[in-house]
Amino acid sequence: MAPSKQSGPARVGFFGGTRVGFFGGTFDPPHRGHVALARLAMQTLGLDKVLVAPVAAQPLKRDRQATPYSDRLAMTRLALGGEPGMELSDADAPRADGKPNYMLETLRELETELPPSAQVFVICGADAFLTIQQWYCAEELLMRYPFVIGARPGFDLSRIAQALPESISVAAEENREAGLLTLGLRGEQERQSRLYLLPDLSEDISATELREALRRPGAAPEFLDGAVLGYIRAHGLYRD
Incomplete structure (x- = not known):
């Protein structure tokens, strides 16, 4: 990966924050809900930085043809805009060996670029977390990195505990603060x-x-940033 520039993806080693959020996903397309989750995680957990990393080859979605990685990377850059503390990352760029991107391997690589005192928090949505048992080395991932899970109001939080691998138990509800x-x-x-x-x-x-809506001529979904929608139209993405 090339060193971070103002206009390009970030490498973790180029800033000094010690509480780093890693938000990976397909981002196909990136929308305001993604930015809202990253912002909420940063504010609530006191994160110094959130790296937003589109994944080149999602292991659990190999049966669906995703929008090209370069387009998703460009759209994510636009979606983040000037959001303070959020940086685009190419940590999950296409692998030279063509294999899927596994989060555990990506995070281990990122840790080599972090200060020894740094702590990485994995950010994801509740629906994505419900598939955690299918993730590569799920127990190792959960034990090594604390997860920050965003759920919409009314989501049954007991489903989170039920989704855990059998080898992991909920030890206790340690505290409940506002939000x-x-x-x-x-x-x-x-x-x-x-x-x-x-x-x-x-x-x-x-x-x-959102993808279904974008297939309709002239559609302008409200949950998309204007710059992202402009990119989609300019490049003819999400058409039948």
Whole structure:
């Protein structure tokens, strides 16, 4: 990966923050709900920086043809705009060996560029987290990195605990502050970690529904940033 420039993707090692949020996903397309989740996680957990990283090859979505990585990277850059503390990352760029991008491997690589005292928080939406048992080395991922999970109001938070791998149990509900629920996790060999739940994410947006809407001529979904919509139209994306 090339060193970070003002107009390009960021590398973690080029800033000194010690609480780093990593927000990976397909971002097909990136929308205001993504930005809202990153902003809420940053504010609630006191993160120094959030890296937003479109994934080149999502292991669980290999049966769906995603928009080219270069387009999703460009749209994500536009979606972030001038959001303070958020940076585009190419940490999940296409691999030279053509294999899928596994988050655990990506984060391990990122850690080599971080200060020794840094802590990485994984940010994701509740619906994505419900598939955690299918993720590569799920227990290792959960035990090594605290997760920050955004859920829309009314989401049944008990589903989060039910989605955990069988080897992980919820140790205790440690505290509940305004807009934050913290759960302790216990894995094998007494390993411990945490889940941070954000139950008040107001934007309930489906990327699938956005793509369907964009197939209609002249559609201008309100959940898309204007610059992102302009890019989509200019490049003829999401047409049948």
